[in-house]
Amino acid sequence: MSLSPDDDRLLLTKPRSSNNENELEAAIKDSTSDLPLGKSLYLLVHVHGHVFDKAMTTIRQATPAELTVHSIESPTVRAILSIENYLTSGKDTSQSFKHVYDSLKEKFIKRSKNNAANEQAMRIIGYLVLYSKHQEAGQQYICNELSSSDKRCQLAAVILIQFLLSHYMSSENSHNDLASLFIPLLVDISEKYGDTTTLLACSSCDLALQLSRYVALHLNSVAEPTSKIIEIQETSNDTISIHQIQKAWEHADTMLYRLEKWIKSTGKLETASFKELHSFLRYANENIKHKDKQAEIITAWDLISTWLTPKMIVSEKPLTVKKQKSVLSFESAQTMPLLSSIKILILVILQRDRLVELYGPDRSSIVFTTEEEETKYLIQKEYKTMLQSYPLGNIGNHFIVQLVTQLPFLCTTDDIQSTDLIQQILNNVEYKKETEAWLIPLLMKQPESSICNLLWNILEQNDKSTSSFELLKSIISQGSPDIIDLVENNLLSVIKNSDKACELLIQCMDYLHLPSLIQKLMPRIVTEDQREKMVYIALISKALLHPSWNNNSILFHIDLVREFQLLKHFTKPNKPDFLDLTPHNITTRKHNLVESDIIYSDEEIKKMSTYLIAPIQLWSTKVDENLLKSALIQLVRKSYGLPGDHVCIDAWRNLSHAFSNNHDLIWGVMQECIAIMQSHTISHTLADDIMKVTPMLILQTIPEQSFDMVSLPKSYVNLLSKKFEMLAIDLQTIKVSSNNSNTGISIQLMDELLIRCFHEDWKPLAQFATTLISKIFCN
Incomplete structure (x- = not known):
């Protein structure tokens, strides 16, 4: 059997096909195998950021089978996976991570024109810390770096976290645990090096605040726990999240104290502002668990942590008008009275002394620009809203007092109605004459409680005693009938214990x-x-x-x-x-x-x-002597009109001291008594007899020495010598004088008394008249 050419050709190609398959396998293996660590790092450092981010997203979303294809198609994906596998292949993941981290961390800090390379280095570590299967080891290593005694290592870690927060974490809601892990370490750094405003101290402080902001903004966004944790975890995600923000705010409170120390100079207004911020954090910690208050609290903290940064605090320049408006025009989806307080707090702190210069009690004449007038309007609008929401968890107690005292031309007392707030102002205001214009009208909004509190300060003799006394004097001097009555009633209850209260009551007498x-x-x-x-x-x-x-x-x-x-x-x-x-x-x-x-x-x-x-x-x-003389004459007449009434005689006895001190007083009394005695004829009725004796009783109450200037002419005494002998009065004892201007009065009185001495029908009257002659005219 012979082969056709085609068959030969087929036999020849079989071994060639086998070679192609081997080559393909080799090519696939070569394109999917891990790159050396150095090559992977070099490749990733030099790719564009968006390329890296796209590759990272691909890895996070792909299945294992898809990753093989992506690894072939994308060198960036392959490089990232190569580093991931490098960490997996090592016996000590932490040590392997250190190798990767140390290769890149210098790029975090290094200032160079190639900022892209620096950012790419942080992107690589960011992937490993945030998204890789070795993220736990990576996070722990960063924590170790933050805890290091090497400032350079700490600064590199801080810069890295800043980058991750701004590029990745801020747009995602699953990193509360990581943020909560970093915050206390960053606070420790800031506190350790915070005596001076170094880059490390300021950066760590700022980052701690921004992470606390992140945790707050992503409340209730805790990542779902693993099934293994579910078995032993009884607390809900909400509880975990609230606990995280509460701890974050505790650390943030420490950072606020640090910011306050970094301000070049702080007056009463700035000090009060920081006190209010601490009060806010206490309020936030206590109320964040209430769903109806979460949005307002979180929005307020968002505003605080956005503006109160180390950079803004350390700067000595006040905010520009544009930035002031930016703070004041911050809006939320719903009305939040708390935000008004926070806006003014921020403005006061960042404006330095500028607000006091513009609106303080000692301000000079200032012409405001249109923009400054607009800003003033916005501040006053927020101030009124703040007053309407008072009290809100004791927020405003320190601050409002200083606003009205330090900025009286900006923050008036017209809209203040709260009794507690009025008392707070009263307790803290430094009384000056200049403050009367606004302080007294404020107190008169709640006059009863205000007056009681002022009196309490006087009685307690505390550091407010003097100012309270002066303030009450000013209130009394206004002469308002209702207020005077109120002051009188309160003073009457305390005058027995306070000389100052007696002084105030005496002042009230002008209006009572x-x-x-x-x-x-x-x-x-x-x-x-x-x-x-x-x-x-x-x-x-x-x-x-x-x-x-x-x-x-x-x-x-x-x-x-x-x-x-x-x-x-x-x-x-x-x-x-x-x-x-x-x-x-x-x-x-x-x-x-x-x-x-x-x-x-x-x-x-x-x-x-x-x-x-x-x-x-x-x-x-x-x-006054003239008034006394006039009153004595009226009293003689009144005594005569009340025959037999002992009260007038008792009154004359109490006047004896005045006669002893001023002997001239007797002449007016003697004249009035003589006039009454001369008006009476001899009568035997009881009423007439009592009235007849009244002038003599008055003269009897006057001390004997008061009559030392009473005397008679020698010729008159000689003329009446027989009568004096009949009365058994020794002529040698009678006081005589030739140049007494009041001789006529003395003679008239003696004549009236002698008439009564020889009153045969009323022997007691005669005896009384004789006794009176001896007292008045004899030595």
Whole structure:
């Protein structure tokens, strides 16, 4: 059998076909085998970023069978898989990762024109840390680098994480665990090197804040746990996620303290702003578990961590108008009052002292630009919203106080209504005359609580005591009737314990209805505490001294004491018009008892009247001499009009000290007594007899030494010598003078007394007149 040519040709090609298959197998094997590590790294460092990212996405999405095809088609995919297999083939994955990492980390830090190569190096490590099957080993290695004592290693790790966060993590929601792993290590670095604003300290601080922002923005986005973990894990993903953000905020709070230390200079406003930020984090930690509050809290933290960065803090320049508007115009999907507070906080911190220069109490004359006016409007709009939402977890307690005190031309008190906030301002404001314009109207929005708090400071004698006293003085000086009544009522409850309160009540007397005030003070004299008793006596005396009385104050006071004696109880103040008390209307008008409703016994009334009439004595030592003389004349007439009433005589006894100090006072009293005595004819009725003796009783109460200037002419004494002898008065004892300007008064009084000395039908009257002559005219 012979072969045809075709058959020969067939036989010849069989071995050639077998060779092609071997070559194909060899080619496939060659195109899918792992590249050497160096070659893989070199290739990946020099590809474009988008090419690497596309290859990385392909690997993450492909099946194992598809990967073979992709590896043949894409050298980038092949290089990435080669590195992955390199880590797998090694006995120690961590050591193999170190080999890869150390080959690339210098590129992280190195500043060169070829930034693309530097980024590609970080992309390679990023894939291994975020997406490869060796990511756990890679993440642990980065943690070790952050914990290293080598600053260069730490800086390389920080730069790497910054890159991963901005290029990969921020667009994905499955890296909360990794972010939470890095945050405490970054905080440790910042705290360790944070005494100065080095690149490492600032970068680690900033990164810690940005990672906390990432964790917050991706709340409830924890990756599903593996089945193995599910068996022992009882907490939900929500619980894990909330715990992560709470821990992140605890570390962020530390970073805020670090930022505060990095500011070149901080005033009260900036210090208060940082206090509010710490308050916010406490509020956030406590309320993040509530679904209805999560959006507002997270949005607020997003705003804070976006603007309060080390770069912004370290910069000494205030924000431009454009950036200010950017902060203030930050909007959320829904109305969030908390954001208004945060916006102003950020603005205050980043504007340095510029806001105080523009709107502070000591600002100079400034012409605002249109943009500055627009910014002012936006700030005030947010400020009003902030006030409307107060209180929100105690946020604003420190801050609002400083806003209204440090920026009175920007943040006014017009919209403040909260009692607690008003008290906060009162407790923290540094009182100056310049602050009265806005502080007093603010306090008057809640006058009762404000006045009580001011008085409390005075009583406690704390660091606010002096300022509270001055502030109350200013409030009183405005003379508002409602406020004065409120101040009076509060002062009455504390005057026994505070001299300052007494001073304030005395100041109130310019605006008070003094008869009512005295009626309120009188029952308080009834106390066993002698100091307290003297306080009330002194205050009544001060009220009686007020110039508004027009000389009749002691007459009114005598009527009050007399009313008490007749009714045997105290009455409520009769305001605004006090009735003139007479024997008739005291017994006929309707009386209101004070709260105690106590009816006193005769013995108690006698004892108490001694103290109730005592203010007259103190009054007499302080009153103007001319007013005193006029009042004494009126009192003589009043005493004559109340025959047989002991209260007037008690009043004269309390005036004895005034006569002892000023002997000239007797002449007016003597003249008025003489006029009454001259008006009387001899009568035998009891009423007339009592009225007749009243002037003599008045003269009897005056101390004897007060009459030392009373004398008679020698000729007059000689003329009446027989009468004096009949009365057994030694002429040598009678005071005589030839140049006394008041001789006429002395003679008139002696004439009236001598008439009564020889009153045959009423022997007691004659004896009394004789005794009075000896007291007044004899040595």
